[in-house]
Amino acid sequence: xxxxxxxxxxPLGPQGFGVAGLFVAPRHExxxxxxxxxxxxxxxxxxxxxxxxxxxxxxxxxxxLDITRAEIEGHRQPQRDRLLNIDQAAxxxxxKKDWLYRHHKELPFTVRHGKALHFSELGIEEYIRKPRG
Numbered sequence: 001x002x003x004x005x006x007x008x009x010x011p012l013g014p015q016g017f018g019v020a021g022l023f024v025a026p027r028h029e030x031x032x033x034x035x036x037x038x039x040x041x042x043x044x045x046x047x048x049x050x051x052x053x054x055x056x057x058x059x060x061x062x063x064x065l066d067i068t069r070a071e072i073e074g075h076r077q078p079q080r081d082r083l084l085n086i087d088q089a090a091x092x093x094x095x096k097k098d099w100l101y102r103h104h105k106e107l108p109f110t111v112r113h114g115k116a117l118h119f120s121e122l123g124i125e126e127y128i129r130k131p132r133g
Contacts, residue, residue: 026040081121081123084119086117086119092124093124093128108123108127109124109126
């Protein structure tokens, strides 16, 4: 435990209402090294230390997730989407151009550029893989 600042050598000094720093609380690593120190903590201090520990855990877990995500993304090639014209999309879908013109509003991979219709290649691939009932 850290040495108290002033206050007749006791680990806890007087507690004021809403004023921080009037007593010395053990640090997290001190509590881990000597768990019996938790006995000198007031309820408020215990809550503050618990909140700090949980916050630190959340930060560390987020960091682990970022590392895992980077490792996973490093093992697969990033997919780049490209827009297909009506002929390319019809060929990829195995449909006639006429069918695409009639159903383009219902298809989730349709991209309009003014009057021109284009189709997301990744969207078409997902559409083909996705089972429909």
